[in-house]
Amino acid sequence: xxxxxxxxxxxxxxxxxxxxxxxxxxxxxxxxxxxxxxxxxxxxxxxxxxxxxxxxxxxxxxxxxxx
Numbered sequence: 424x425x426x427x428x429x430x431x432x433x434x435x436x437x438x439x440x441x442x443x444x445x446x447x448x449x450x451x452x453x454x455x456x457x458x459x460x461x462x463x464x465x466x467x468x469x470x471x472x473x474x475x476x477x478x479x480x481x482x483x484x485x486x487x488x489x490x
Contacts, residue, residue, distance in 0.1 A: 456486055463490055
């Protein structure tokens with residue numbers, strides 16, 4: 424019996440990557456980034472601890488960690 428070359432996870436990952444390349448996804452990430460920037464600035468602290476429990480692809484978490 425042949426072994427499948429892709430799995431359901433691979434298909435979902437491919438679909439997600441295609442979505443993140445769409446204009447709507449780019450708008451979404453830009454809005455989230457601006458919202459995070461404004462909220463971080465309002466906290467007026469040099470260093471914060473953030474717990475990311477989303478388990479996503481890091482498109483939100485990495486910019487937050489860098490900030």
